[in-house]
Amino acid sequence: MTGRPSTVGAAWAVLRNDLRVLFLAPAGWVFLTVCLFLAGLMFVGAVAETGEASLRPAIPQLAVTLLFTLPLITMRQLAEEARTGTLELLLTAPVRVEALVLGKWAASMVLCLGLLAATAPFPAVLFLYGAPDPGVLATGYLGLFACCAAFCAAGLFASSLARDPTVAGALSVLLLLPSWLATAAVDWMPASFAPALRRVSFVEHLHGAATGVLDSGELAWFASVTVGFLLLARASLALRRWR
Amino acid sequence: MSEHRAAGGWNELLVTALLVASLAVVVELADRHPVRVDLTEEGAETLDPDTLASLAMLEAAGSEARITAFSAQARDPGAALHDRELRDRLALLEQASPRVRVRFVDFDRDRVTAEQLGVSRYGGAVVEIGDQRVDLTDRDLFHYRTGATGREPSFIGEAALAAAIRRLISPDRRTLVLLSGHGETPIFDRGLGELHGLADRAEEQGWTVRTVDLLRDAGPGRAPVVPSDAAAVVAIGPRAPLAPSEVQALRSFLGDGGGVGWFVEPRGELPSFLVELGVGLEDGIAMDPATQIPHLDRPLLRYGRHPITEVLGEQDLTTVAAGAAGLSTTPTDGVEVSTLLQTGPRGWLERGTEQPPTWTEGEDEPGPVLVGVALGVISPHPAARPGRRGRVVVVGDVDLLRDELIAGAPGNATFVTNTLRWLMGTETPMTRVGRPRRVRTLTLDEHQLDVVRLWLVGGMPLLAALVGVVVSRTRRTR
DSSP, rough: OOOOOOOOHHHHHHHHHHHHHHHHHHHHHHHHHHHHHHHHHHHHHHHHHHHHHGGGGGGHHHHHHHHHHHHHHHHHHHHHHHHHHHHHHHHHOOOOOHHHHHHHHHHHHHHHHHHHHTTTTTHHHHHHHHHHOOHHHHHHHHHHHHHHHHHHHHHHHHHHOOSSHHHHHHHHHHHHHHHHHHHHHHHHGGGGGGGHHHOOOTTGGGGHHHHHEHHHHHHHHHHHHHHHHHHHHHHHHHHHHHH | HHHHHHHHHHHHHOOOOHHHHHHHHHHHHHHHHHEEEEOOOTTSSSOOOHHHHHHHHHHTTTTTTEEEEEEOTSSSSTTTHHHHHHHHHHHHHHHTTTTEEEEETTTOOOHHHHHHTOOOTTTEEEETTTTTEEEOOHHHEEEEEETTTTEEEETTTTTHHHHHHHHOOOOOOEEEEEEEEEEEEEOSTTTTTTTHHHHHHHHHTTTTEEOOHHHHHHHTSSSSOOHHHEEEEEESOOOOOOOOHHHHHHHHHHTOOOEOOOOOOOOOOOOOHHHHHTTEEEEEEOOOSSSTOTTTOOOOEESSSSSSHHHHHTTTTTEOOOOOEEEOOOOTTTEEEEEEEOOOTEEEESSOOOOOOOOOOOTTTOOEEEEEEEEEEETSTTTSTTTEEEEEEEEEEEEGHHHHHHSTTTHHHHHHOOOOOOOTTSSSSOOOOOOOOOBBOOOOOOOHHHHHHHIIIHHHHHHHHHHHHHHHHHHHOO
């Protein structure tokens, strides 16, 4: 008789398994290809328009790109398992739900790290043709990483709700869309709405990171959104267990 | 069993809801008490101490400042950068003080606000406290240069915004008198004297700047006197000697505790009251191996210990002079001498005419060469009245006041402002001022941009796709 594995050990196992699925199947590479293409377009467009030796003008656009592309990865993570029936097996196995959620989230984050690493030519171009501020670059990447963390968590929650990956993907975009639209709404809604809209806008919360500032308020926002969605994903799976 | 499951489910939901609610509290707390760490190289996202001092004054006065800023004309090159920089800087002010309310207005879309405020030009700002206001123009807020991408704006308006707040809070307007009538360099003629930056600096401090010809203003047969509202008198590059009665007026003003600034070029002349204080003008030009390249006659100056230069030394901000005269000092009773500016020990006083100027043993004077000096004049000096302390600054250069060096050398704006502050006897701290916020730009031509586009939009994704195909095939063949 084997004992119940520790949460970290189980999460590690889930992470390794999901990474194998992501990198050995075309999905992960399609995601990387699409993301790099869109990110390249955004970056070159920003450079051509502003001539700035900074990632700053591209960062909000890169984040929006992630909003629409990350669901390609997260939509499959739980919904696909639900569709094929393996989720039921996982939920009845002696694995804590936390380990399952953390492992899946960590796998998508590893892919995001790979994506961010693959954008290294962007700062290389900036250094080649200008003198960018390394501090601004560092915080810019930190901001994008925070975005990835929050979007992956939201995507995972959406994936935990649906039994079909496509529905999960659409749900994930729908969950995050208001946060993006709030940015644009600040300009045309009555001024009294502006503070509330700014609070929910992820673009507004990227401002410090894009300009070279580490802001505890912004970091706390991304951390809370991430943890919040992970908690919701955990609750969603746990409720399936109780059904 | 089903009741047990339902209870478990509700318990799960309740715990999650509580945890999510506690996260909301954490976000709220972090939002209310933010900690910001500026990681930019030049501290570009941190307000100047000068600005923070103005905001502290605003807080102490219990007033609220409303800043309405207007966009640049959309079709102007660099308009997007202009507007973004302006928004960012205003946001910094708003973050720094709950007593600052900012509003950015698109001049093209919202003409009503512009008309209500009587604003008819793009790119400026209106600072209001109560029913008082200060209008700032685009030129007060931005400096433009032509770069690789066209017209590139640098934000220079933080000091102007801070000064506007200070001016509105403190109605005490001191007067800075600029001496005229001896061939002095004019400061209000834009483009001619190119000393308008100096007038801007004084205006930013909320001072009234007035040009005074002591002899002419006194009228025939009357002894000239320094105007009673003058806090300091400054002479910029006088070329003709002062009349004895003018010297007497300035000596008397100094003895009463006034401030006198004297900026003089090589082969100029110092009035006798300064010579009496032990200051002399050397024959020759101050040189240093460390110069503002490519100008060999623009030494990067070192600082002595004085409140004017303290912040410059601490923050390693170099002040640059151009073709500066060397000064000398002689110990004199009742005169406290402090070095402000001097060349490095390897500098020299160039007395020859060879080009490029080089150190010549026996002809040139070895350094360090004194270029700027501050004097405190107290009793028992005959000019000083008991209990009064006169303040004098003598600088062997006029060019360091010029717009080009105020904008182009890191320390000149701060040196000039702090010198004026010290002479005017203000309580304002001697802080760094006038730091331009430069937008770093790329030097990239069309061909290079095409190469970058090809590589980043085409090459990188293609590489990722190829790796994916290889991995996929390898897996299948196994």
